[in-house]
Amino acid sequence: MRNIAFLAGSLIVLVVGALLPHAVSNAYVFYAGFVALQYVVISTGWNILGGYAGYVNFGGGAFVGLGMYAAVFLFKAIGAPLAVQMLGAAIAGGVLGLGMGYLTLRIQGVFFSIATLALTIVLNTVIVNWSYVGGARGVTVLAPQPTLFPSIVSYVFFAMLVLAVVSVAIARWIEKSWIGRGLAALRADEQAAECSGTPTLRLKLFAATISGALIASAGAPYPYYASYVEPASAFGLAIALNALAMPLIGGTRSWIGPLIGALLLSSLEQAATVTIPTEVNLLIVGLVLIGFVVAAPDGLLGLFERKPAKVRAP
Amino acid sequence: MPFELGANAVVSGLLLGGLYAVASLGLTIAFGLLEVPNVAHPTFMVLGAYCAYLGNLLGVDPVIASVVFAPAFYLAGMVFYQAYFVCFERRGRGNTLQSFTFFFGIAMVLEVSLILAVGVDLRSVTATYIGKSLTIGFITMPYRFIIPFLIGSVVGAGMWLFLTRTHLGLAIRAVAHDAKALCIVALSPAQVKRHAFGIAMMTAAFAGAALIIVNPVDPFIGREYIGRSFAIVVLAGMGSVPGTLVASVIIGLLESLVITYVGATWAPGVAFAVLLATLAIRPSGIFGVAR
Numbered sequence: 001m002r003n004i005a006f007l008a009g010s011l012i013v014l015v016v017g018a019l020l021p022h023a024v025s026n027a028y029v030f031y032a033g034f035v036a037l038q039y040v041v042i043s044t045g046w047n048i049l050g051g052y053a054g055y056v057n058f059g060g061g062a063f064v065g066l067g068m069y070a071a072v073f074l075f076k077a078i079g080a081p082l083a084v085q086m087l088g089a090a091i092a093g094g095v096l097g098l099g100m101g102y103l104t105l106r107i108q109g110v111f112f113s114i115a116t117l118a119l120t121i122v123l124n125t126v127i128v129n130w131s132y133v134g135g136a137r138g139v140t141v142l143a144p145q146p147t148l149f150p151s152i153v154s155y156v157f158f159a160m161l162v163l164a165v166v167s168v169a170i171a172r173w174i175e176k177s178w179i180g181r182g183l184a185a186l187r188a189d190e191q192a193a194e195c196s197g198t199p200t201l202r203l204k205l206f207a208a209t210i211s212g213a214l215i216a217s218a219g220a221p222y223p224y225y226a227s228y229v230e231p232a233s234a235f236g237l238a239i240a241l242n243a244l245a246m247p248l249i250g251g252t253r254s255w256i257g258p259l260i261g262a263l264l265l266s267s268l269e270q271a272a273t274v275t276i277p278t279e280v281n282l283l284i285v286g287l288v289l290i291g292f293v294v295a296a297p298d299g300l301l302g303l304f305e306r307k308p309a310k311v312r313a314p
Numbered sequence: 315m316p317f318e319l320g321a322n323a324v325v326s327g328l329l330l331g332g333l334y335a336v337a338s339l340g341l342t343i344a345f346g347l348l349e350v351p352n353v354a355h356p357t358f359m360v361l362g363a364y365c366a367y368l369g370n371l372l373g374v375d376p377v378i379a380s381v382v383f384a385p386a387f388y389l390a391g392m393v394f395y396q397a398y399f400v401c402f403e404r405r406g407r408g409n410t411l412q413s414f415t416f417f418f419g420i421a422m423v424l425e426v427s428l429i430l431a432v433g434v435d436l437r438s439v440t441a442t443y444i445g446k447s448l449t450i451g452f453i454t455m456p457y458r459f460i461i462p463f464l465i466g467s468v469v470g471a472g473m474w475l476f477l478t479r480t481h482l483g484l485a486i487r488a489v490a491h492d493a494k495a496l497c498i499v500a501l502s503p504a505q506v507k508r509h510a511f512g513i514a515m516m517t518a519a520f521a522g523a524a525l526i527i528v529n530p531v532d533p534f535i536g537r538e539y540i541g542r543s544f545a546i547v548v549l550a551g552m553g554s555v556p557g558t559l560v561a562s563v564i565i566g567l568l569e570s571l572v573i574t575y576v577g578a579t580w581a582p583g584v585a586f587a588v589l590l591a592t593l594a595i596r597p598s599g600i601f602g603v604a605r
Contacts, residue, residue: 118541
């Protein structure tokens with residue numbers, strides 16, 4: 001029953017999203033909507049590994065940047081259409097997530113986080129040295145005029161909407177299936193989970209792959225959206241911080257949490273860009289993040305849930 | 315000529331290692347021994363650099379300024395650890411997701427505060443030794459690299475003596491080994507850790523002075539040191555001071571050789587490659603015990 005409701009809801013969202021460009025002429029709606037939906041994808045993708053499995057990925061910005069440059073590469077090399085660019089970005093992100101996971105998750109989870117901390121700098125280094133995709137100067141991408149949509153902005157908006165629906169559906173499916181239960185078990189106690197027959201390493205690697213693929217694909221439509229990409233902004237710190245803040249503010253235990261967090265943060269950001277400087281905005285996000293981690297570790301969702309009896313650690 | 319180029323690269327790599335050592339020793343204690351993933355440490359180092367800059371504005375040598383500021387960093391570290399302890403460890407919530415995120419948030423807030431307070435311009439210090447160099451034969455060593463190397467050696471040696479020869483040092487190593495056992499001998503693990511964290515933070519003041527002597531500093535420079543310092547701590551073998559010194563010199567040498575023979579733009583990738591290689595080949599590090 002709930003599955004049918006979710007499916008119906010997704011379909012309605014998609015149909016409305018497809019019709020919106022023909023009904024609304026104000027381009028700002030799509031510019032702002034694109035960012036909000038991109039945040040939904042990043043937040044949902046991050047949460048599959050960070051929330052369900054409890055392994056923090058600090059390299060959200062690196063994965064998004066990888067997606068952008070995978071799209072730029074495919075566009076320049078073979079003039080690939082947007083769907084192929086997104087698929088390519090997803091594959092690149094998945095391979096990166098799997099590779100990082102394979103090298104680090106076998107030992108201790110902490111090392112995964114540490115490695116992702118350094119990842120942004122490394123990918124930045126690679127792109128700066130790679131002149132084919134523009135190097136440090138950046139690259140201009142002139143998107144072809146779409147056939148079914150009135151403008152390029154509404155086209156990438158719809159692409160991002162599809163991606164957002166798909167990623168929320170994937171997150172929900174993982175959460176409800178045995179994979180989600182396995183991930184929850186290893187988050188609670190990895191040794192106990194391993195002892196009771198949960199294939200922890202396989203599950204972690206699966207989560208790292210899916211998570212990396214989703215975050216990277218969120219970056220793929222960006223070159224069309226902004227028509228200019230350069231490494232300094234592609235690998236900025238704002239995305240890494242937001243990727244973490246959104247699920248933690250919303251709540252990491254369920255697929256709704258990251259969705260709420262992403263919509264909340266993106267609308268706050270839209271309201272904030274016209275009133276306060278970006279730095280102050282980042283400062284506020286940072287402070288809110290610390291506040292939630294300290295006072296409400298289960299996010300907004302956790303605040304409204306019935307609390308289990310308190311257990312005090314020795 | 316190629317030989318002289320290589321020799322100079324090796325020497326500057328060694329000197330760079332001294333800077334990296336003082337930048338990483340704080341993490342060796344905080345992360346290696348106490349297992350507190352203080353991602354914010356490099357950002358505190360940048361704060362230390364700005365403190366040295368402030369002192370320098372008043373005409374004080376950056377190294378002396380850092381010594382003056384060091385007690386403040388010690389106290390700040392103790393307060394910082396206490397906040398972490400109250401929020402996480404005492405509630406039994408020392409799980410990595412939350413503490414990592416906490417420190418990441420702190421780093422972020424500190425970095426943005428620095429941007430708002432001092433702007434994004436590069437700041438540098440002046441001292442009599444900056445700009446001169448020592449030439450022995452065909453090897454040229456700028457003093458702005460020699461001084462940080464000396465700071466690194468002194469802090470490293472001091473840390474090693476402190477950890478092996480004093481009671482508090484012994485207690486800190488003991489708390490890393492088995493915190494519960496400390497309770498049995500009537501020591502408070504939290505108190506010992508508080509002091510250890512204060513000492514770790516104090517090294518950030520010295521590291522900051524070393525950093526701003528080597529290069530002009532902007533608020534973003536801490537990011538480069540996050541990956542590098544963690545790579546050094548892991549390569550060293552968690553919590554090993556001699557290991558940290560050796561690992562710092564290895565990373566310094568590799569970076570210097572890459573800068574000389576491959577290109578300066580590739581240098582930021584070295585630490586990451588070393589980190590991944592260490593995790594793949596010998597996760598316990600050079601001086602670490604297998605686990």
